[in-house]
Amino acid sequence: MTDRGPSRHVDEGRGAGLTLSGRQLAALLSGPAGSGPAYRRLARNISELILEGRVPPHVRLPAERELATALRISRATVTAVYDLLRENGWAHSRRGAGTWTALPEGRQPHRVTRQLMAPDATIDLARAAPGVPEDVLAAALAEAAPALASHAHTPGYHPYGxxxxxxAVAERFTRRGLPTVPEQILITSGAQHALTLVLGLLCGPGERSVVESPSYPNALxxxxxxxMRTVPVPVTEDGWDMAALVSALGRAAPRLTYLIPDFHNPTGLLMSAPDRARVLHAAAGSGTWLVVDETLAELALDVPAPTPFAACGAPGETGQVITVGSMSKSHWGGLRIGWLRAPARLVTELAGQRIVTDVGGSVVDQLLALALLSRGPELPGARLRRLREQRAALTGAxxxxxxxxxxxxPPGGLSLWVDLGEPVAPxxxxxxxxxxVRIEAGSCFAADPGVFEQRLRMPFTLPPDTLREAVRRMASAAADRLPPAGTDRGPRWVV
Structure with a gap:
């Protein structure tokens, strides 16, 4: 019998989470464990898995006896490991309920530290987000200034945006083939904020959500x-496993389904129109709320820009489709402006939901966003040309x-999904x-721990020469771990 992945459970007082089996944790701990007593080595390696995000916080660890069997060590050693993890804040336990991973006070997971500014000499490939030309930003600021003056004497609160x-956002949807009125639009502080609002209003602990695997780490x-109890559906190099996706929509009865059909992050794939129609039909039949992330939809490099997902369904099949998007990838990540498109009644309820979190978004940012959108395809067109050049530089290197x-x-998007051939990416x-060089291993994009360790997401959002230098540095990093000629020490870069 094969181990098909972490099981889900609903634990009293904790909601839903993941449970790692002994075999899964043993696989993550494979390879040299360092020096020192065995129990300290294992505890150190488990804490590093938590920092790396390969085992997230709040994941239930296997029972002591199960892990001891998987690692072929004594149960007393595993007991000492768990005691040390608890002592140092890497785990919490409750009698009769098990042990969960945790993050000690003052420690930051690497997914947070990677969002901080890198040292000047570091090339940052951990974030797939482009900058904005200074002249374009300056022109938009100048255009927004008079409008800002007219808002200066008002309270400045706009819960709907x-x-x-x-x-302007509604008109963009209409122009792309999905008739939309402003009442269907809620302006948010980015697409991630939009998703968080939806989860807070529509979803509860223990309810199921269908997700792609791999997928956007912050959404996961x-x-x-x-x-929520996530139900992963594979996205392979050939595209979405449609049979698995349709089956999950019917079998799992999910409360919510989260998809990135447009130049999927991290694979760059584009879902076909027939598959979109098939998903919409299945989602309507299951009653799931379908959250479609279109953040990358405008970044079409080799194909025409896709029609909005919600425009691909038959009449009556889009009543529970929520489309989220932002300007982070098409314009600038520093402009924290996003939106969601949903039925007008739901938009009203979500506006009430956002009042208790931030009252309303920044007027300054919204006016700047409006000025940038008013420039039409000028900025996106120049961006697409640069992205093609940068993609060519990265693939050549x-x-x-x-x-x-x-x-x-990929036909669009911002990154390559590179297969290294062996699970050495972390x-x-x-x-x-x-x-x-800062870069994300594929395991960061996994819906379940311990997969995609043979993958790297490599963005092409930096200048060509910078990308070539990044690859050169990575080649040096790889060479540092190559065994001497004539020896056989197993895989390179072994954890």
Whole structure:
């Protein structure tokens, strides 16, 4: 019998979470464990898995006897490991209920520290987000200034968003083929904020959510924090496993389904129109709320920009479709402006939900966003040209330095989903940091711990010369761990 992945449970007082089996944790702990007593080595390695995000907080650890059997060590050693983890804040237990991973006070997971500014000499490939040309930003600021003056004498609270910006976003949907009125639009502080609002209003602990695997890490974390029970559906190099997706929609009876059909993050894939119609039909039949993330929809590099997902369904099949988007990828991540499109009644309820969190978004940011949107396709068009050049530079450098690595060139988006051929990505990412490159291993995008460790997400959002230098540094990091000629020490970059 094979181990099909972490099981889900609903634990009293904790909501829903993941449970790691002994075999799964043993697989994550494979390889050299360092020096010192065995129990201290194991505890240190488990804490590193938590920091790396390969085992998130609030995951239930296997029972002591089960882990001892999987690792072929004594139960007393595992007991000492768990005691040390609890003592140092890496785990919590409750009698009769088990042991869960935790994050000690004052420690930051690497997914947080990676969002901080990198040292000047470090090339940051951990964030797939472009900058904005200074002249474009300056022009938009100048255009927004008079409108800002007219708002200066008002309270400045707009829970739904500025009327002009709502109208502009609605018009964009209409122009792309999905008739929309401003009453269907809620302006948010980014697409992630939109998803969080939806989860807070519509979902409860223990309810199921269907997700892609791999998927956007921050969305997966939001679902975990909402204590939802995620049901992963594979996204392979050939696309979505439609049979598995349709089956999950019918079998799991999910409360919510989260998809990135447009230049999927991290794979860059684009879901076909027939598959979109099939998903909409299945979702309508299951009664799930379908959250479609269109953050990357405008970044079409080799194909026409896709029609909005909700426009692909038959009449009556889109009543529970929520589309979220933002300007973070198409314009600038520093502009914290996003939106959601939903039935007008739901938008009203979500506006009430957001009042208790932030009252309303920044008027300054919204006016700047409106000025940028009013420039039409000028900025996105220039961005697409740069992205094509940067993608070519990255693929050329990879082919030169890592000829054994493989990837499928995405038709759009911001990154490559690179297959290293062996599960060494977490260690290579760690070694690359020592050589001045920050990059995400594929395990960060996994809906379940312990998978995609043979993958790297490699954004092409930096200038061509910078991308070539990043690959050169990664080649140096890889070479540092190569065994001497004539020896056989197993896989490179072993954890």
């Amino acid at each position: 500025l009327p002009g910006l709502r109208a 974390e939001a679902l975990r924090r909402a204590r 990879l082919a030169a330095h890592f000829p054994a690595w493989t990837w499928r060139q 260690d290579l990412a760690a070694r690359a940091r020592e050589h001045g």
